[in-house]
Amino acid sequence: MLFKPTFWLKSVLDINEKFLRENGVTALVLDLDNTLSMHGNPAAEEGVTEWLDEMRRLGIRMRVVSNNTNKRVAPLAAKLGLPFTANGAKPLTFGITRAMKAMGADKSETLVVGDQIFTDVMGGNFKGVRTVLVEPFHLEKTWTFRLKRKAESLVFHRDYSKLEIK
Ligand SMILES: [Mg+2]
Incomplete structure (x- = not known):
């Protein structure tokens, strides 16, 4: 099932030592927008910097693969x-593949983490890597995003009603 994540967590902050150990994960392919930061926000979400430090302490290899532009992702x-890899073109797998090569990580020890089914989860599933779907930090109000979310909720019965739309 291409749309189905392996794990469904509230946030990247829920990825902790226990979760990683239990699942034999040592490498993370991380989405950027709405996974580590609000879309377009120049700073990370609260707690993300500390979480990254903790991941490093645990020896977890990490790399960002974003579909956004270099201009957004690099800073x-x-x-x-x-x-990072910008213009990652998820759900195509070349960005994920490049990240895994750079980390020297094989499929069994890698997780693809992101907030979107049609890019992050599908990309991971195409690659044959386990995935974590997180709830987006921020729900975009543009019609394209709304359409995508609507499609996601139809496909996956994802309930956004409890999340605040700013
Ligand atoms: Mg995202």
Whole structure:
């Protein structure tokens, strides 16, 4: 099932030592917008910097793969100290593949983490890697995003009604 994530968590902050150990995960392919930061926000969401430090302490390899442009991704990735691939073209797999190669990570120890079914989850599933779907930090109000979310909720019965739309 291409649309189905392996795990469904509230936020990246829920990825902790226990979760990683239990699932044999040592490498994370991280989405950027709405996963580590609000869309377009130059700073990371609260708690993300500390979470990244904890992941590093645990020896977890990490790399950002974003579909957004270099202009958006580079400054924030630099701030977070994360190597990255911009224009990642998820759900195509080449960005994820490149990230895994760079980390020297194989499929069994990698997780693709993101907030969107049609890019992050599908990309991971195409690649044959386990995925974590997180709830987006911020729900965009543009019609394209709304349409995508609507489609996601139809496909996956995802309930956004409890989330605040700013
Ligand atoms: Mg995203």
